Amino acid sequence: MTDASNAAPLREKKSLLVVDARTKKRNAAEARFKMYGIIAITLGLLFLAVLLTTIISRGTGAFxxxxxxxxxxxxxxKLDKKGNRNLEDIKKVSTFGYNPLLGDALSAVIAEGGFTTEITKSKELRKLLSSSAVGQMRAYVIENTDQIGQTVTFDFFASSRVDGYIKGRVTREDLARDKNLSAEHLDLVDQMIEAGVVRKKFNPSFIFGADASESRPEQAGLGVSMLGSLFMMLVVLFLALPIGVAASIYLEEFAPKNRLTDLIEVNISNLAAVPSIVFGILGLAFFIQFCGGYLGIAAMKASAPLVGGLVLTLMTLPTIIISTRAALKAVPPSIRDAALGVGASKMQTVFHHVLPLAAPGILTGTIIGLAQALGETAPLLLIGMVGYIASNYPDSVLSGFTDPNSAMPAQIFEWAKRADPAFYERAWGGIIILLVFLMTMNIIAILLRRRFERRW
Amino acid sequence: MSFLKLTASAVAIAAVSAPAFARDNVQVAGSSTVLPYASIVAEAFGENFDFPTPVVESGGSSAGLKRFCEGVGANTVDVANASRAIREKEIKACADNGVTDIMEVRIGYDGIVFASDIDGATFEFTPADWFNALSPKVLVDGAIIDNPNQTWADVNPAFPAQQIAAFIPGTKHGTREVFEEKVLAVGCETTGALKAMEAAGMSEDDAEDACIKVRTDGLSTDIDGDYTETLARIDANKDGIGVFGLAFYENNTDKLQVATMSGVTPTTESISTGEYPVSRPLFFYVKKAHIGVIPGLKEYAEFFVSDEVAGPDGPLAEYGLVSDPELALTQEAIANEQTIASGS
Structure with missing residues (x-):
């Protein structure tokens, strides 16, 4: 104190309007801090922009x-030698039996269009088309046996190399040592484009179709694994929401404060931080090997969305419990006191007053938890949801839970691993679809919060 | 509490669904090398038959055979894909769990190729080059010493002075075994290192083990992922040389160039004639107890090795499988449901 009074007369007398060195220094520090902030945000935005442009530029081709x-x-x-239109006889002709028809049809297209090419062999010509073409023909013939003998125009997928050429991914130099396609094929494709036989158009089967084998990336779609994700999310929603909300209501409103509840609380927070792969191992050991193998529950098998959903439920529960408890805590005690004061029971207080007021917060937490679960891949790898799996649409709602299926992120992971570069493009395309889902869910969460949130 | 409820609801859902052996699609697991072929067959199978498309999971030969040997029933897989033959130990493990009748099906051969960046130098390897490049101990002037070779020119004056950077499959891959057996061990013998080691007092087994060791000073990298990872490593390090499956290389000829081995370029033809030395058979194993219970299982096995599919003009050969000249014998074995002798 005495120091201060002693120091006072030493102080220089100056106008407030003249900025002295110390103030300058403080102002500069502030300006620097603001700059750091702006740089941080700009960097963040820059990374986001790079990420989005990369994803969009690489992924849109898949659509x-x-x-x-x-x-x-x-x-x-060829197709019905006996001529009696007996479906069983027609089915005996395998897809390989359709190959000659396809080769002839392509030769006819070349002759009719007046295209010049060195390629004459049926097998070489068929390289222009996806190997799914014969399957498409056979399925059509079995559906429409009355069309046998007619000429039908099909829209076949071009093979992945031809598609890559049109999208600019494949050049003539690339094909020098490629045995799947040659530069002569591309010369033919150029003529076909001019004649309008080859067209690039929107491909809905990428969004709604099933996965395809490694030899036909052009046919692969995300639809079936999307269903797998949907069924998993249903399991998560119907298990994690009630269990999570019930647990948080009990912990927040009814449980006595003692060591046991403290322990539970700490452990819930710990669970939220457990890496998801741990839940995958748990799912493999408990749900598949113990419940499915030892107890013999048929539905608990590898690759089933039911098991995937259960694993993701375990992963999502802590998120939902934490956000629900926060939402319950945010309801002011005066509401509870008022309800109790007019004679409501504890349960009536919670269900008539506290819960409805906390609902927007709970819903937001749930949606964010679901979005997190939707993008989760690691645990699914362990319970066998990766491979050539998403190949069949489920027959019914029930079999949707138990039939082997993949999930969107697992399917993307699978595509990224495959040999043909065309699958790489589909992986980026899949990411776009996944991001659209996640963004929609997050926007719904934000809208719900904006619309229903009450500030006290 | 949550766990109790979880289990309770899981049991409830399970009770609604059908009992054991209600599965109507074939389930396959195993080698990631066989996966592309199995998925091509599964897809064509789904197109041509009224059965649903089989499900093919990957995860590696050992993991697949382990699941295969877990027992008999709808909860276990019907078919295990493997890039190597089943081991005695695994047959025993199978038998212990009640899986006694196993059918072995050889689908064809897979070539293992050495490829480098397309714009880099071209290589003509021999097994001895690889042994001298990768082994921790090599024979120089009659003495076994720590490997001094840092560049390919050190290994063989005919090569460019390019840093040795090998990306080889990790030990959990079946491909690694073939690489050790057909390249490193052969190189060890031809360079005379094997003889020298034995002369230095090593037992035959120890010397053979020492032959297939790989140096750990960073010039060789084990890749535990799949070939896409190896390709990414070569993209990042243009000096890198990687080990790939033939089919993977053939799908990426725009980025990779293949090296010859002992003067032979790997193609499906040179592998099927046995000229190209580094190849291995691919297999799948079928649980006989599931035939007739899981619809379509036998048809799937028959379809897999039919001439139209696995033959030299079939879709598998087109993708990169080297077709088996003895396919007819395999077809017959499946028709007769011939099993491998158990526990022998």
């Missing part, structure tokens, strides 16, 4: 696909 329209004569002597 369009090259198609070649070919009129095919469905010759009776």
């Amino acid at each position: 369009t696909q090259t198609f070649i329209s070919v009129p095919v004569e469905l010759r009776e002597d």
Whole structure:
């Protein structure tokens, strides 16, 4: 104190309007701090921009696909030798039996369009088309046996190399040592584009279709694994929401404050930080090996969305419990006191007053928990949801839970691993779809919060 | 509490669904090398038959065979894919769990190739080059010494002075075994290192083990992931040389160039004739007890090795599988449901 009074007369007398060195220093520090902040935000935005542009520039190609329209004569002597239109006999002709028809049809297209090419062999010509073409023809013939003998125009997928050429991914130099396609094929494709036989158009089967094998990336779609994700999310929603809300209501409103509840509380927070792969191992050991194997519950098997959903439920529960408890805590005690004061029971207080007021917060937490679960991949790898799995649509709602299926992120992971570079493009495309889902869910969460949140 | 409820609801859901052996699709697990072939077959199978498309999981030969040997029933897989033959130990483990009748099906051969960046130098390897490049101990002037080779020119004056950077499959891969057996061990013998080690007092087994060791000073990297990772490593390090499956290389000829081995370029033809030395058979194993119970299982096995699919002009050969000249014998074995002798 005495120091201060002694120091006072030493102080220089100056106008407030003249900035002295110390103030300058403080002002500069503030300006620097603001700059750091702006730099941080700009960097963040820059990374986001780079990420989004990369994803969009690499992924949008997956949504369009090259198609070649070919009129095919469905010759009776090949497809129905007996001529009696017996479905069993027609089914005996395997997809390999359709190959000659396709080769002839392509030769006819070339002859009709007046294209010049060195390629004459049926097998070489068929390289322009996806190997799914014969399957598409066979499925059509089995559906429409009356069309045998007619000429039907099909829109076939072009093979992944032709598609890559049209999208600019494949060049003639790339094909020098490629045995799947040659530069002559591309010369033919150029003529076909001019004649309008080859077209690139929007490909809905990328969004709604099933996964395809490694030899036909052009046919692969995300639809079935999307269903797998949907069924998993249903399991998570119907298990994690009630359990999570019940647990938090009990902990927040009814449980006595003692060591045991403290311990539980700490452990819930710990669980929220457990890496998701741990839940995957747990799912494998408990749900599949113990419940499915030892107890013999048939539905608990590897690759089933039910098991995936249960694993993700365990992962999501802590998130939901924590956000629900926060929402319950945010309801002011005066509401509870008022309800109790007019004679409501504790349970009536909670369910009539506290819970409705906390609902927006709970919903937001749940949606964010679900979004997190939707993007989770690691635990699914351990319970066998990766591979060539998402190949069948489930027959019914029930089998949707138990039939082997993949999930969107697991499917993307699978595509990124495959040999043909065309799958890489589909992986980026899949990421776009996944991001759209996640963004929609987060926007719904924000809207709900904006619309229903009450400030006290 | 949550756990109790979880289990209770899981049991409730399970009770609604059908009992054991209600599965109507074939389930396959195992080698990631066989996965592309199995998925091609599964897809064509789904197109051509009224059965649903089989499900093919990957995860490695050992993991697949382990699941295969877990027992008999709808909860276990019907078919295990493997990039190597089943081991005695695994047959025993199977038998202990009641899986006694196992059918072995050889689908064809897979070539293992050495490839480097397309814009880099071209290589013509021999097994001896790889042994001298990767082994921790090599034979120089009659003495076994720590490997002094840092560049490929050190290994063989015909090569460019390019840093040795090898990306080889990790030990959990079946491919690694083939690499050790057909490249390192052969190189060890031809360079005379094996003889020298034995002369230095090593037992035959120890010397053979020492032959397939790989140096750990960072010039060789084990890749535990799949070939996409190896490709990414070579993309990042243009000096890198990686070990790939033939099919993977053939799908990425725009980024990779393949090296010859002992003067032979790997192609499906040179592998099927046995000229190209580094190849291995691929297998799948079928649980006989599931035939007739899981619909479509036998048809799937028959379809897999039919001439149209696994033959030299079939879709598998087109993808990169080297078709088996003895396919007819395999087809017959499946028709007769011939099993491998158990516990022998």
